Amino acid sequence: MRLPAYVACCASLAVLLGLGRLPAAAGAAGEAAQKVREALADYEAGDYTSAARAYAEADAALPNHPRILFDRGAVLAAEGETARAEALFQKVTELADREIAARARYNLGCLAAEKARVLFGDGPEDAPPDVRRKGMDLLDRAAEHYRECLRLEHGHADARHNLEIIRLFAARMRKAWRDHDRTQTGSAAPHKRPPEKEAAKEPPKKGPGEEEGKPDHSGRPKEDERPPGPDEQPKAVGEEQQPKAVGVADHPLPKPSPIAESDPARQQAQRLIDRVRQRSREKRQWDRKRQTSSWTQVEEKNW
Incomplete structure (x- = not known):
C-alpha cells in the first residue's frame, strides 16, 4: 500500500485575498494588490519562480498579511521549498x-x-x-x-x-x-542442534582372564574348571549351578559305623539305645497332645 501524493493547495486568490476591497487610498495595499495579481498570473502559468518573487514583493509592501503569507507558502511548496512553506503556513495559523x-x-x-x-x-x-x-x-x-x-x-x-x-x-x-x-x-534464528545421544555406558571392566576370548594368566583355577571333590558328583554338561539354601541339611552328621554282628554285647547296648530314643519320641508326642484344647484327660503311660 502506498500513500497518495499530497500537494499543498494555493487559495483562489481572486476570492481569498480580497485585497481589491481595501481602500484605494492605501498606497501599500494598492501596491500589494498589484503584485498579487502578477503572482497569480505567473502561478496559473506554472512559473512558480516568478510567482514566488511577486508574492515576496507583495509581502514586503503589506507585511504579515495572512492571505499573502498563505499564497506565498503555497507557491514555495510547489517549488519544493518545504521548510520555508511550512514556516509561512505555521505563521498563518497564528495570525489568520x-x-x-x-x-x-x-x-x-x-x-x-x-x-x-x-x-x-x-x-x-x-x-x-x-x-x-x-x-x-x-x-x-x-x-x-x-x-x-x-x-x-x-x-x-x-x-x-x-x-x-x-x-x-x-x-x-x-x-x-x-x-x-x-x-x-x-529465518535468521540458528538451527537448534539435535539433542546428542547419551554416550553409551562403558561395560564394567573385567578382571584378568574374564574378557571374552582372552586366556586367564593369573594362575587361579576358574570356578567351572575346579576338579570335583571326593563327595561331589561331576556336573553334567550344560547343567547350571543352582544356589542352595543354607541349613542343617547342607552339613549332615556323619553316619555311625555299622556294629559288627559278631559282638553280642554291643548289639544289646545298641538295642537299649534305640529303645530309649523311641520312648523319648513318644514322650514328646504325648506332651504336644496335652497342649491342645481338646485334650482333657489322658492316662499316663508307665515311663
Whole structure:
C-alpha cells in the first residue's frame, strides 16, 4: 500500500485575498494588490519562480498579511521549498481567522504526509526500523494537522478523507511490519542442534582372564574348571549351578559305623539305645497332645 501524493493547495486568490476591497487610498495595499495579481498570473502559468518573487514583493509592501503569507507558502511548496512553506503556513495559523487558519492546517498536513510518502518509498513493507519510526512520526504530525483543520472547519471534506487514509495506512503497515519481522527472525534464528545421544555406558571392566576370548594368566583355577571333590558328583554338561539354601541339611552328621554282628554285647547296648530314643519320641508326642484344647484327660503311660 502506498500513500497518495499530497500537494499543498494555493487559495483562489481572486476570492481569498480580497485585497481589491481595501481602500484605494492605501498606497501599500494598492501596491500589494498589484503584485498579487502578477503572482497569480505567473502561478496559473506554472512559473512558480516568478510567482514566488511577486508574492515576496507583495509581502514586503503589506507585511504579515495572512492571505499573502498563505499564497506565498503555497507557491514555495510547489517549488519544493518545504521548510520555508511550512514556516509561512505555521505563521498563518497564528495570525489568520478561522477560514485561513483551517486551510493552513490542511496544507501543513499535506506537507507532512508527502514527506512520509517519500521516506517510505515504493516498498514501505520492507522499511527498516529507523525509517518506520520517522515515517510514522510524520504521519502522526499530518493527522494532528488534519484534526486541527476539522476543528476549525468541520465540513472540510479533504481533511477528513486524508485523515482516514492515514489511519488505514498506519494500521496496515504495523501489521505488515510485524509479519515481516517474524519472518526475518524465524529465518535468521540458528538451527537448534539435535539433542546428542547419551554416550553409551562403558561395560564394567573385567578382571584378568574374564574378557571374552582372552586366556586367564593369573594362575587361579576358574570356578567351572575346579576338579570335583571326593563327595561331589561331576556336573553334567550344560547343567547350571543352582544356589542352595543354607541349613542343617547342607552339613549332615556323619553316619555311625555299622556294629559288627559278631559282638553280642554291643548289639544289646545298641538295642537299649534305640529303645530309649523311641520312648523319648513318644514322650514328646504325648506332651504336644496335652497342649491342645481338646485334650482333657489322658492316662499316663508307665515311663
